[in-house]
Amino acid sequence: MGEEKIKEILHQAGLKYTPGRAALIDFLWRASRPLTQEEISLGLKESGLNKVSIYRALDSFLQAGLVHRLESGDRVWKFAFCGCGSRGHCHPHFICRACGKVECLTKVHLPEVAASAQGYIIEEQEVYFKGLCPGCS
Amino acid sequence: MGEEKIKEILHQAGLKYTPGRAALIDFLWRASRPLTQEEISLGLKESGLNKVSIYRALDSFLQAGLVHRLESGDRVWKFAFCGCGSRGHCHPHFICRACGKVECLTKVHLPEVAASAQGYIIEEQEVYFKGLCPGCS
DNA sequence: AATATAAACGCAACTCAATTGCGTTTAGAG
DNA sequence: CTCTAAACGCAATTGAGTTGCGTTTATATT
Numbered sequence: 001m002g003e004e005k006i007k008e009i010l011h012q013a014g015l016k017y018t019p020g021r022a023a024l025i026d027f028l029w030r031a032s033r034p035l036t037q038e039e040i041s042l043g044l045k046e047s048g049l050n051k052v053s054i055y056r057a058l059d060s061f062l063q064a065g066l067v068h069r070l071e072s073g074d075r076v077w078k079f080a081f082c083g084c085g086s087r088g089h090c091h092p093h094f095i096c097r098a099c100g101k102v103e104c105l106t107k108v109h110l111p112e113v114a115a116s117a118q119g120y121i122i123e124e125q126e127v128y129f130k131g132l133c134p135g136c137s
Numbered sequence: 138m139g140e141e142k143i144k145e146i147l148h149q150a151g152l153k154y155t156p157g158r159a160a161l162i163d164f165l166w167r168a169s170r171p172l173t174q175e176e177i178s179l180g181l182k183e184s185g186l187n188k189v190s191i192y193r194a195l196d197s198f199l200q201a202g203l204v205h206r207l208e209s210g211d212r213v214w215k216f217a218f219c220g221c222g223s224r225g226h227c228h229p230h231f232i233c234r235a236c237g238k239v240e241c242l243t244k245v246h247l248p249e250v251a252a253s254a255q256g257y258i259i260e261e262q263e264v265y266f267k268g269l270c271p272g273c274s
Numbered sequence: 275a276a277t278a279t280a281a282a283c284g285c286a287a288c289t290c291a292a293t294t295g296c297g298t299t300t301a302g303a304g
Numbered sequence: 305c306t307c308t309a310a311a312c313g314c315a316a317t318t319g320a321g322t323t324g325c326g327t328t329t330a331t332a333t334t
């Protein structure tokens with residue numbers, strides 16, 4: 001992602017531009033799938049961004065709606081850059097039980113579920129498919 | 138739940154009948170919603186079942202398909218007794234962002250999603266609705 | 275009923291992702 | 305250039321969940 005675009009995104013979110021955060025956004029954007037802090041740390045090794053700083057940056061991105069955060073069954077947060085803007089997850093995710101990787105199924109259309117039972121206010125919806133990915137099946 | 142019924146369930150699962158496990162199954166069955174280990178410990182205080190024993194019993198129940206296990210966004214396992222038999226979750230769950238409680242939406246019908254993209258083998262499906270429950274809205 | 279044995283249990287110690295505290299550095303507005 | 309709040313790094317802490325290990329107990333078999 002271009003530096004100018006990243007500056008614009010951070011500015012619009014009310015966050016400061018720093019080399020670490022720019023590298024983080026670019027890395028998430030290029031991955032185009034949810035990543036753990038560990039995966040991010042490995043990928044940004046040369047940038048030297050601290051583990052705590054990564055978590056804090058991701059938290060502020062989350063609050064600003066720049067990323068989605070999800071658990072995929074192993075009690076580890078995964079973060080994905082997402083430009084859809086909605087607070088709820090805009091697309092389902094596929095979790096491979098063999099390699100553990102998570103993918104965004106941006107092309108899968110989710111039908112509307114009329115779950116507006118009495119008194120329930122539904123703000124977000126998350127859908128997970130679990131099984132084997134093409135590489136593992 | 139009756140003692141005979143519990144004995145039958147445990148026997149069918151190849152597990153021994155113990156007072157602790159019987160109390161655990163009955164408690165989960167009466168709750169009819171996913172509970173954390175902490176909630177279970179509080180509810181079974183008088184039974185004195187140890188935290189580790191609860192986790193180990195729940196794990197064996199999980200393997201036997203007697204319970205479902207899910208994460209509801211706070212990195213804490215929740216376990217629910219479920220007689221549906223399927224390994225995948227047979228119904229969606231509602232998570233209240235205010236009180237944190239999770240409910241099984243057994244009455245909500247999930248439409249089939251044709252997500253059988255090339256190479257993906259889908260074994261389970263989990264659907265979460267997040268928002269406010271009747272008590273918190 | 276007695277015995278054998280594998281499962282279940284309790285306690286203490288451990289793991290590890292995530293968070294907190296705190297002092298230092300830096301971005302960016304004025 | 306200066307000032308201030310945001311961002312950062314390091315070390316210590318938290319807490320759900322797990323592991324090791326010795327003891328107890330359910331239950332099948334003699």
